[in-house]
């Protein structure tokens with residue numbers, strides 16, 4: 156049985172994540188005082204996308220912590236809309252993306268990248284971005300904004316046989 160390959164984790168930054176979508180965070184963004192300066196508004200932090208037949212919806216995922224070793228099992232994409240995750244409890248989570256459709260039998264060719272959010276950062280996957288389903292590092296709730304509507308909006312590839320572990 157082959158040993159799992161390990162995928163290094165890099166810190167989540169807007170620049171590094173730009174090919175895959177946006178990082179949702181206050182740091183580095185301008186804000187405006189609102190409500191008699193009792194709040195500050197950080198506007199337009201992610202580009203939410205849907206096809207004309209769909210609609211954008213807000214949901215909550217109650218995620219259970221993944222257990223080590225963090226073995227990857229699936230890559231998926233949503234061709235009809237974007238998908239955003241924002242931790243509601245400030246809990247860190249892992250984000251795994253792939254630059255293009257992977258060849259199921261050739262893991263070494265997959266352009267995989269792993270990031271870690273320190274918990275005050277969310278992400279928005281651009282429409283059609285290949286990614287691993289949510290990888291929570293602690294039991295946590297996530298606010299999710301994605302596309303609901305007719306049609307098939309989740310294409311999945313089983314990659315468990317790749318035996319790839321995220322090193323975190």
Ligand SMILES: NC(=O)N[C@@H](O)C(=O)O
Nearest residue numbers: 231238286287288289309
């Ligand atoms: N299945 C589902 O709604 N969530 C996945 O798309 C995910 O990226 O976690």
Ligand code: NI
Nearest residue numbers: 231233238288
């Ligand atoms: Ni998804």
